Amino acid sequence: MKEYLYSLYKQAAKNLSYLNDISITFDVPKLESHGDLSSNAAMLLPKMLKRKPVEIAGEILSALQIDPDVIEKTEIAGPGFINFFFTKKFIAKIIMEVLSDEKGFGKTQKYAGKKANVEFVSANPTGPLTVGHGRNAVFGDTIANLLEWVGYDVDREYYFNNAGRQMRVLGDSVRLRYLELLDQKVEFPADYYQGEYIKEIARNLFDEFGEKLFDQPAEGIFKQRAESEIFKDIKRSLERLSIIHKIFYNENSLYEENKIKETIESFKSKGLAYDKDGATWLRLTELGNEQDKVIVKSTGEPTYRLPDIAYHVTKFNRGYDLMIDIFGSDHNATYPDVLAGLRALGYDSEKVKVLIHQFVTIMDGGEVVKMSTRKANYITLDQLVDEVGADVVRYFFNMRNITTHMNFDLYLAKKQSDENPVFYLQYAHARICSILKMIEKENLNASVENLSLLTANEEVQLLKKLHQFKDEVLLSAETFETHRICSYLEELAAAFHKFYTFCRILGTERKLAEARVALAKATKAVLKNGLTILGVNAPERM
RNA sequence: GCGCCCGUAGCUCAAUUGGAUAGAGCAACAGCCUUCUAAGCUGUAGGUUAGUGGUUCGAUUCCACUCGGGCGUACCA
Numbered sequence: 074m075k076e077y078l079y080s081l082y083k084q085a086a087k088n089l090s091y092l093n094d095i096s097i098t099f100d101v102p103k104l105e106s107h108g109d110l111s112s113n114a115a116m117l118l119p120k121m122l123k124r125k126p127v128e129i130a131g132e133i134l135s136a137l138q139i140d141p142d143v144i145e146k147t148e149i150a151g152p153g154f155i156n157f158f159f160t161k162k163f164i165a166k167i168i169m170e171v172l173s174d175e176k177g178f179g180k181t182q183k184y185a186g187k188k189a190n191v192e193f194v195s196a197n198p199t200g201p202l203t204v205g206h207g208r209n210a211v212f213g214d215t216i217a218n219l220l221e222w223v224g225y226d227v228d229r230e231y232y233f234n235n236a237g238r239q240m241r242v243l244g245d246s247v248r249l250r251y252l253e254l255l256d257q258k259v260e261f262p263a264d265y266y267q268g269e270y271i272k273e274i275a276r277n278l279f280d281e282f283g284e285k286l287f288d289q290p291a292e293g294i295f296k297q298r299a300e301s302e303i304f305k306d307i308k309r310s311l312e313r314l315s316i317i318h319k320i321f322y323n324e325n326s327l328y329e330e331n332k333i334k335e336t337i338e339s340f341k342s343k344g345l346a347y348d349k350d351g352a353t354w355l356r357l358t359e360l361g362n363e364q365d366k367v368i369v370k371s372t373g374e375p376t377y378r379l380p381d382i383a384y385h386v387t388k389f390n391r392g393y394d395l396m397i398d399i400f401g402s403d404h405n406a407t408y409p410d411v412l413a414g415l416r417a418l419g420y421d422s423e424k425v426k427v428l429i430h431q432f433v434t435i436m437d438g439g440e441v442v443k444m445s446t447r448k449a450n451y452i453t454l455d456q457l458v459d460e461v462g463a464d465v466v467r468y469f470f471n472m473r474n475i476t477t478h479m480n481f482d483l484y485l486a487k488k489q490s491d492e493n494p495v496f497y498l499q500y501a502h503a504r505i506c507s508i509l510k511m512i513e514k515e516n517l518n519a520s521v522e523n524l525s526l527l528t529a530n531e532e533v534q535l536l537k538k539l540h541q542f543k544d545e546v547l548l549s550a551e552t553f554e555t556h557r558i559c560s561y562l563e564e565l566a567a568a569f570h571k572f573y574t575f576c577r578i579l580g581t582e583r584k585l586a587e588a589r590v591a592l593a594k595a596t597k598a599v600l601k602n603g604l605t606i607l608g609v610n611a612p613e614r615m
Numbered sequence: 616g617c618g619c620c621c622g623u624a625g626c627u628c629a630a631u632u633g634g635a636u637a638g639a640g641c642a643a644c645a646g647c648c649u650u651c652u653a654a655g656c657u658g659u660a661g662g663u664u665a666g667u668g669g670u671u672c673g674a675u676u677c678c679a680c681u682c683g684g685g686c687g688u689a690c691c692a
Binding site: 098100101102103104107111113116119126150151152153154197234237238239350351352353354363366367368369370371372374376377381401402403404405406407409429431432434472473474476477478479480482485491492493494496497499500501503504507508511512515541544545548552556557560563564567570571573574575577578579580614615 | 636641673
């Protein structure tokens, strides 16, 4: 529908040059009585043209060469909206478009040829993924899906660091647990990793090596084994949610490939780094940030900022047109420094999009569950998937804007799992599958020969929803908002359920019945595509 | 103190990025299956969009301040 209007406006702009001075948009009005699409163009122009909006609207409208087979009615309404009412005949044609390419319907080529990198999860392998990581993981993977749907070639990437203090403590935690198994008296520090999984790793080492490791350092086999076992678990947890990273980028390789040094040298040669109190500082005040920050500590060890900058430089050098970083809100103070650093090195930081999601507050029966990986007080992502299933987890984390401070009540999630909106969508899909099986038995087919018979209100409403899918996908991808897809699918499913309640297939005249089957089939395809973007299954039966 | 995020129906959240009368799902109440999936549909009730100002044709959306909550504010990541 929008494409048609755009072409009309483009044509009209040849005579009305002021149409080129504003960005033309069409919105679906909230009220049906305001038409199928609405343009506010005339209200954007009064100042420039020094004329009344309603008058401008009239001029625009009369310049549009409208095909009465497509648009049956137009009006100028309210303060200057131009409203368009499409013919039912035109609206019904969407079915042909959907059925001609069921799996591809909704995809666009707008960003074809562009490369994107989505970096997400990126938790260091110090323990199992928690529910908090779940939001990051699901959102990141879904953003990657969305970008693919609008044409990007996407790499999913996981950045981690197995070199720092965190990992040393991890290795030593395992070592101490191992020594406990040898009946050694050990003081297990309170700020070490308390989780049961540490004991399991120690137990595995004991089973394999017996007492041979008693004088091994923490940084050797203890750390290595901890890292590899925990990473295995992390990958398995992600796979349960159908999340697979293509690239695991280890911070270590930045040192091995001399990227850290190169980055410092670049800053120094630009006069943006200086030494003070034995440390190296980055002149961030010169780059528009609040204060200078240390990039190399007096111990000679870089702070996270330096490798983060060097890491992003590698992304630029790897040729990405769009780089997405997904962080929890606890990292919100770090990225301005990194972006400023990149700008200083001559990179276009606009290509880096940092998406910050707020924390998930876990509740259990109304009580807040406080979480900490080190204290081993957390609910793991695995536990959550065990409790409610992968589909519910994926849907739940996708259905809310990432800016919301989301509450997740485990008690309610378990209790109300049947009433979760994801089942509403899956049910609609399963219901259609069942219809399609049924019509086979009745010797009916999906037919697009008589789509103009689809004129009942419930049919038209559903058809209009199908029209919106492509726009929703594009908008969701461009705004990096997955929850729009959920809202859209809930509306689509509702429109279908209404249609199916009022419009029967059996016992209806054959031509109409077959047109309705085609409508159901098209709806099924769009539901399936939407769920695919979200990474949620579309079951054939429930 | 300062920075980022948030505050919308009893609860969980939307609102086409500044649009017309703020919408869904739960929860509550009242209805709808002897034929196609009732995990569904129909209806009722529920609001000073935290508050006060401002910007303009028009504000839940933008700006300022106030109140309340989350996360940060390191030579931790």
